[in-house]
Amino acid sequence: MKGKRLINISKVIGKYLFRVMTLLLATSIVAFVLVSLSPIDPVQQYVMGAGAVSMEQRETISEYWGLNAPPTERYLNWLSAILRGDMGVSLLYRQPVARIISERFINTFALMMTSWILSGIIGFVLGCVMGICQGKWVDSIIKRICLVLCSVPTFWLGLVFLLIFSVWLGWFPIGFSSPIGIADTDVSIWQRLYHLVLPALTLSFISFANVALHTRQKLIDVLESDYVLFARARGNDTWTIMKRHGFRNILLPAITLQFASFAELFGGSVLAENVFSYPGLGSAVSAAGLNSDVPLLLGITLFSTLFVFLGNFIANIIYGVVDPRIGEERPHGQAIGD
C-alpha cells in the first residue's frame, strides 16, 4: 500500500517535471524568436552613448557577442550554456544574468508578495460583504467600484497615485526602492517599506477587484444552495451559516484563484515598476527588451515562467489536499453501511 503510494507520488512529480521542462523550452524558443525578429540592434543601443564608434569597432563588438552567427546556432549556444548552469552575461548591465535576477528578484518579490497578500485579504473581505448583502446598496456600490477598478490599466492607476500621493500630498516618494544619495548598505528596512507602499498599493488595486467579484459570485452561489436553505430550516442565522458553510465552500476557490493570479501579478509588476522606477525584475525585463539584451531577457523570461508555474502548481496541490472530493481514488463509501 505504502510502496504503491510512493510510486504514485513519484509518477506525479515526474509528470510535472516533464511539463515544466517542455514549458521552459517552449517559452525560451518563443522569446528568442521574438527578440531576434525585433528591429532593435543591440550594438547600436550599446554604443549610442559612446560618441563616434567606427564600423570596425561595431563589427568587433558584434563578433565578440557572437551576433554574426545564424540565429539557430546562437540559440543552441545559449541553450547548451544554460544546461550547464550558465545564464550568460547581461549586455546592458555587464553582469552575470543570474546575479541580476537574484538581486532584483528580492525587490520584486517584496512588491509582489505585499500586494498579493493585500489584494487577497481586501478582495476576499469585500467579496464576502458583497455576497452577504447581495442586492442591497452596499453590494451595488462596492460592485461598481470593483468593475471600474477591473477596467483601469495598471500604469494609469500608478500615475494617478503618484500624482495624488507623491506630488500633491507629498506622502510618498516619487520612485525607486530606496532614498537617493544613500549607500545601499545604509538603507533601513523602514525606508524600503516606505518606498514599497505606493507600487504595492497600485499592484494590489489591480487584482483585488477581480478576487472580490469572484468571491462575491461564489458566495452567492453557496448562499442560494440547498444546503444553506436546509441550514436555515434548522434555525441557523446568517453568521452561523457563514461560519459553518460559507467560508468552507468559498475559501478553496479563492485560494486557488489567488495562487493562479501569479501570472497577472508578474505582468502588472512590469508596468508598476516602470511607473515608479522601482528596480525589480519588471523594469529589468523591459530594459532588456528595449536594448535587445537577449541573455537577460531570456533569463528573466525563464525565471518568471518558473515562478508562475510554481503558483499554479501550488494551487493544484492545495486543491488536492484540502478538497476531499479531489484525489479520491475509489469511493470507499459503498463498502460501508450498505
Place this chain on the structure above:
Amino acid sequence: MCHSNLPLLEVDNLSVSFRMYDRAFGQRDLKVIQDLAITVNSGEILAVVGSSGSGKSLLAHAVLGLLPQNATVSGRMFYKGKPLDEQNQRKLRGSEIALIPQSVTYLDPLMQVGKQARGTDKSPERMRRQRKVFQRLNLTRQAEKLYPFQLSGGMARRVLFSTAIITDAELVIADEPTPGMHLDQALEALSILRELADIGKGIILITHDIDLALQFADKIAVFYAGTTVEESPVADFIKGPGALRHPYTKALWHALPQNDFIPIDGFQPYAGNLPDGCLFAPRCPLKTPECEAGNPHMRKLRGGKVRCVHAT
C-alpha cells in the same frame, strides 16, 4: 400526550405565488398553490400525497418560511394556535419544527456527515444521540466521517432523516424521506416516525409511496394542482373507493397497481393555465356546469374533508 385540543399545525386557505418575468418586460404572478388546507394534530402522521408539481414540497417550505424572495404567501397558518408569521417561523425553525429534506444536495459537500447530522449543537449528549440514531438507521461509525459525495443515495437519505430525528422538534415535516432506501430501511425509518407520533409529536409525511403511507399514517391529504382535494382517515383508503370522497382520490385508488391499475385520462394542469372553477373539472366524470362556478370550498364530509360539490 395531547396537551390541548388545538391542532399542532393548521394551514388554511394558503396561497403561494411567484413573481415571474415574462419574455422581455412583462411581470406576472404565477399562482402555484391556492386554497390549500391541512390540519396536523399531535400524535398524528398526516401523509401528503399527490403527483409531482401538486405543491407538496412548497407547502413544507411555506410552513418554515423558506420560500424565495419572489414568492408571496397569503392565507393563515397556526402553530399551536399561534399565527406562524415570519418572526415565529424563525424562532421555531429547527427547534420546534424540523424538516427532512429530499435530496443529497441539502448536505454541505465539504462537511463530514456526522457533523452535519449533529448540527450546531456540540454537546456530548448530541453526539450520543446522533450515534444512536445512526446505529438505528444502519449507518456505521465510519459513515460519520464520510463526505456526502461518498454516500450512496440511500445512505444520504438516512443521514438527512437523522438530522430531524435527533432534535426535539414537535413537528417533523418529512419531504419524501424514503426513495433510494432499501425496503427494510424505509420501513425502519417510517416506524421511527410512527414512534415519534406515538409519543405525541406531529408528522407531515410528504410521499409518492401510497403503500407505505397507508401502513404508517393516520390521515391522508390528497393534493392536486396546488390545492387539497381531500383529507380523510387512512381507513377509508383501505376500504376503497366507496369510502373515499373526491373523484380524484377515487381515480388515484383505481390507478394503484394492487387495485385496478387503471390510470385516469388527461394530466394535471400546471400553474399559469389552471381552469376556472374546480381544478379537477376537466378530467372529472361527475362534471356539471356548476363545477365551473369557482373552486369549491373544502367542506366536512363523513369524518373527512373534501373539495367537491358532488361528493356525498
